[in-house]
Amino acid sequence: MDIFEKRRSIRKYTDQPVTDEILHQLIEAARTAPSGHHTQPWRFIAVRSEEMKKRIVQADHNQEWMMSAPLFLVCVADGYVRLKDETIELNEETPYKEQKLVIRDTAVAIEHIVLKAAELGLGTCWTGYFTQKEMKEILEIPKDKHVVAVLTVGYPAEEPKPKERKAIEEILMYERWGK
Numbered sequence: 001m002d003i004f005e006k007r008r009s010i011r012k013y014t015d016q017p018v019t020d021e022i023l024h025q026l027i028e029a030a031r032t033a034p035s036g037h038h039t040q041p042w043r044f045i046a047v048r049s050e051e052m053k054k055r056i057v058q059a060d061h062n063q064e065w066m067m068s069a070p071l072f073l074v075c076v077a078d079g080y081v082r083l084k085d086e087t088i089e090l091n092e093e094t095p096y097k098e099q100k101l102v103i104r105d106t107a108v109a110i111e112h113i114v115l116k117a118a119e120l121g122l123g124t125c126w127t128g129y130f131t132q133k134e135m136k137e138i139l140e141i142p143k144d145k146h147v148v149a150v151l152t153v154g155y156p157a158e159e160p161k162p163k164e165r166k167a168i169e170e171i172l173m174y175e176r177w178g179k
């Protein structure tokens with residue numbers, strides 16, 4: 001359980017940079033994630049420049065605290081792996097079920113990164129308070145992709161207390177819903 005208990009959303013980071021070696025370890029963790037039909041739709045853009053970080057923060061509901069993180073990982077689901085049509089635009093209104101499937105698989109890989117980061121002593125925070133249009137424009141992401149998250153990554157400069165969790169009895173049932 002250690003790593004699960006250690007993981008917290010971190011919103012304040014030290015100046016220590018995240019090296020390419022660490023970045024590769026995080027992406028290695030993502031690579032091992034399971035995915036439907038082994039489609040591996042996850043893609044990642046590592047962002048370190050102040051200029052790009054600022055633009056991303058603005059699009060992510062101006063969450064200023066994000067700027068203290070030395071690395072942003074923009075986590076993208078590639079709809080093309082299932083839809084095979086680069087003219088299809090994925091956004092909040094898209095009706096295709098394939099979009100949900102690639103987002104689902106990418107979310108699994110993101111959580112692998114988050115847990116690997118905790119193991120390495122890094123902090124992360126998943127953010128998702130943005131629109132597809134704005135984020136895709138900033139990062140020049142093609143229309144048939146969907147930005148699932150912007151993860152802030154860095155060394156924690158805070159130790160947030162664990163948040164209350166729902167009790168097991170509230171979330172676990174046996175044999176049938178409600179039992």
Ligand SMILES: Cc1cc2nc3c(=O)[nH]c(=O)nc-3n(C[C@H](O)[C@H](O)[C@H](O)COP(=O)(O)O)c2cc1C
Binds near residue numbers: 011126127129160
């Ligand atoms: C899909 C998703 C989106 C989130 N978006 C944000 C966000 O935009 N800003 C933020 O500060 N935290 C965000 N969070 C972090 C949650 O607030 C946090 O996980 C939750 O409060 C539980 O706290 P903990 O992660 O420290 O256990 C997000 C988490 C998830 C899973």
